[in-house]
Amino acid sequence: xxxxxxxxxxxxxxxxxxxxxxxxxxxxxxxxxxxxxxxxxxxxxxxxxxxxxxxxxxxxxxxxxxxxxxxxxxxxxxxxxxxxxxxxxxxxxxxxxxxxxxxxxxxxxxxxxxxxxxxxxxxxxxxxxxxxxxxxxxxxxxxxxxxxxxxxxxxxxxxxxxxxxxxxxxxxxxxxxxxxxxxxxxxxxxxxxxxxxxxxxxxxxxxxxxxxxxxxxxxxxxxxxxxxxxxxxxxxxxxxxxxxxxxxxxxxxxxxxxxxxxxxxxxxxxxxxxxxxxxxxxxxxxxxxxxxxxxxxxxxxxxxxxxxxxxxxxxxxxxxxxxxxxxxxxxxxxxxxxxxxxxxxxxxxxxxxxxxxxxxxxxxxxxxxxxxxxxxxxxxxxxxxxxxxxxxxxxxxxxxxxxxxxxxxxxxxxxxxxxxxxxxxxxxxxxxxxxxxxxxxxxxxxxxxxxxxxxxxxxxxxxxxxxxxxxxxxxxxxxxxxxxxxxxxxxxx
Numbered sequence: 001x002x003x004x005x006x007x008x009x010x011x012x013x014x015x016x017x018x019x020x021x022x023x024x025x026x027x028x029x030x031x032x033x034x035x036x037x038x039x040x041x042x043x044x045x046x047x048x049x050x051x052x053x054x055x056x057x058x059x060x061x062x063x064x065x066x067x068x069x070x071x072x073x074x075x076x077x078x079x080x081x082x083x084x085x086x087x088x089x090x091x092x093x094x095x096x097x098x099x100x101x102x103x104x105x106x107x108x109x110x111x112x113x114x115x116x117x118x119x120x121x122x123x124x125x126x127x128x129x130x131x132x133x134x135x136x137x138x139x140x141x142x143x144x145x146x147x148x149x150x151x152x153x154x155x156x157x158x159x160x161x162x163x164x165x166x167x168x169x170x171x172x173x174x175x176x177x178x179x180x181x182x183x184x185x186x187x188x189x190x191x192x193x194x195x196x197x198x199x200x201x202x203x204x205x206x207x208x209x210x211x212x213x214x215x216x217x218x219x220x221x222x223x224x225x226x227x228x229x230x231x232x233x234x235x236x237x238x239x240x241x242x243x244x245x246x247x248x249x250x251x252x253x254x255x256x257x258x259x260x261x262x263x264x265x266x267x268x269x270x271x272x273x274x275x276x277x278x279x280x281x282x283x284x285x286x287x288x289x290x291x292x293x294x295x296x297x298x299x300x301x302x303x304x305x306x307x308x309x310x311x312x313x314x315x316x317x318x319x320x321x322x323x324x325x326x327x328x329x330x331x332x333x334x335x336x337x338x339x340x341x342x343x344x345x346x347x348x349x350x351x352x353x354x355x356x357x358x359x360x361x362x363x364x365x366x367x368x369x370x371x372x373x374x375x376x377x378x379x380x381x382x383x384x385x386x387x388x389x390x391x392x393x394x395x396x397x398x399x400x401x402x403x404x405x406x407x408x409x410x411x412x413x414x415x416x417x418x419x420x421x422x423x424x425x426x427x428x429x430x431x432x433x434x435x436x437x438x439x440x441x442x443x444x445x446x447x448x449x450x451x452x453x454x455x456x457x458x459x460x461x462x463x464x465x466x467x468x469x470x471x472x473x474x475x476x477x478x479x480x481x482x483x484x485x486x487x488x489x490x491x492x493x
Contacts, residue, residue, distance in 0.1 A: 059113040065248045066241025066273055067107055070234045074098065074111060077230045081119040081161050081207065095229040096195055097208040099169075099222075101215040102234035105274030108211035111234065112165040115209060122154040122162040122204070128171030131187050139172065139187030147194050147206065154204035161205045169210035173218045188219060195227045236272055239265050245273050249280040256294040264300045267345055269363040271307075279303050301346060301475075305360065310353030317356060319469070324389060325349045325357040326465035328399055331388025332359040332381055333479060334457050335450060339377035344480070348473035356399060362476070372419040375410050379443070380450045382407040387450045391458050392465075411442040460486050 061071050080087045080094040087094065098115075100108040109125075116123035126146055131139040146164060154162040166172075172187045195208060210228065212218065222228055237245060243265040250261065268276065282303035287295045317325065326349050333344045336359065349357035361381075367374075386400035414420050415438050416427040422438055454461070464482065468474055474482075 058117060059110055060117055061111075061114045063248065064107050064110050064114060064273075065244035065246075066237025067111065067234060068241070070100075070102075070111065070232050071114075073230075073232050074100075074115060075118060077232070078115055078119050078207075081121065081205065084205075094205070095207065096226060097210065097228035097230075099215070099228040099231045100209065100211045100234050101213070101231055103213055103236055103272060105272030106234045106236060107273045108234050109165070109167060110273075112163065112209045112211070116163045119161060119163070119207075120159060121207070122150065122157050122159050123165065124150045124153055124162065125165045125167065128166055128168035128173070131172050140190035143187060143190040143194060150206055151204055154206075160203055161207065164206060164208045166208070166210040168212065169222075170212045170214045170217050173210075173212070173222050175217065175219045176221075188222075192221055192227065236270060237276075239269075242268055242271060242276060245276045246280065249277050250295075253280065253284055254294045256296045259295065259297050259300065263297070264304070267304060267360070267362050275307055279307050282306050305346065305348070305352060305358075308360070309355055309358060313351045313353070315351045315356075317351070321356070322349055322469050323465055324393065324397060325399065326468040327388050327392045327461050328385040328397075329357045329359050330461055330464050330468065331384040331386075331454060332403075334388075334460065334483070335384035335453060336361055336381045337480065337483060338453060339380060342476075342480070344476040346473065346476060347468065347479055349468055350472055372414060375414050375419065376446060379407045379410045379446050380453070382410070383443070383447050383450050384454065387447065387454055388461055391451070391454055392461055407443055407446075408439060411439045414442060415439065 061075065064071065077095055077098055080092065084094075100111060102108060112125070113123060115121075124146065131142050150162040150164045154160070172191065174188075176185045176188060208228075215231070223231070243262055246261045246265055255261075264279075268279065271279070279300070280303075283295050283299040286299045286302050286306075287293075290299075292299075329347055329349060333347050336343045343361045344359060345362045346360040347357075351357070370378075382403045385403050386396045389396050389400070412435070415422060415425065415430075415435060418424040420438050420442060422434070460483065463486070464479075467482075
């Protein structure tokens, strides 16, 4: 845009001179305006319309929990910025780009900021969506501006390196030809050109970091050596990682002596770092709401429910509906305890989100492989709510819809993984009719087993449902104590 304006101004001056107009005053005014513009440019990159944002990046790797492997790999890749002489002696070509790939909320942006701190580099951030415009060429121009601003920021801050961080790079880095809009392809082409033109010996040295949760959608040209040389997986944290994150997020919060963060970490399988941060914050909010000066274990329990299911709703089911919901949830809980003792953490019939009630289970551990017996157990737990309703009321309700969808997905997993009676199958070429028949067969046989399992607990369903309606929720330990007492009485009888 600057070049276009300058060209138009020169053309206008020539035209006025041709007409005999004295253009000297105009030239002086133009010089003064240009000088003022340059001063304004040097003032800082906060002008409107710029997509990049220099960020205060005083974030250290020690402040990021749950990503030890990814942090080590990233720090090793960043050492070429810190120890250039040693790298040059070994003949190592410095990296031009590092791609952080992983689910949302796992700390990719934090790791990029920590990388700038670790290498003492200027840090310029942009989002992929900010490069996309209707008009062809605007995105490419912004890419050029991004690299220019990064170098300017490094010189202004007196640093010999700069890190450009592009979040959501899949927006502009998708496979070329996949979009009908030419702007996407031109923006990506310009990014490839800029990365190709980066001199690894220039001063300041520029490193491009990017983040995505859709690495499969990126154009192969971005991932070849010489562009994004290193791809670092930033995955969901394991139990030890979750515990580390919780310790970081609660270090400025007053915790009661009874709080067991390891138990909280065990109950939050599948949580991202962002969810764990929200969990700690919600627990503090609940404590404040109750007028407590310390955060207790019960506050973390309620916070987990809120992060998973949402805030309590204003819906007020009738007493008969509450009783049916209680029977439904107790069916889930009883089968869960039979299939995997000690698995029930919390039972509630307090409506949250779209659910009228739910049972929260404690995972066995961070499990990534499942056997047929484990999948069968999960299917039986999912079916148990509807089966319990049928045993007590003689019919079922619409509340089991999500349970049936979950059971069907698990049964499909069994078939596609070769764990059904069909044996090893090619999932892509398996006839739909045959797949549907095998799923129905699995669900039907496990429904019968679930019904047989719950038959002897019918008195428990009727007795405990009244207790659950009265108490609204039951802790897992309290539920197991009641169940053990009932079992002892039935055996004694």
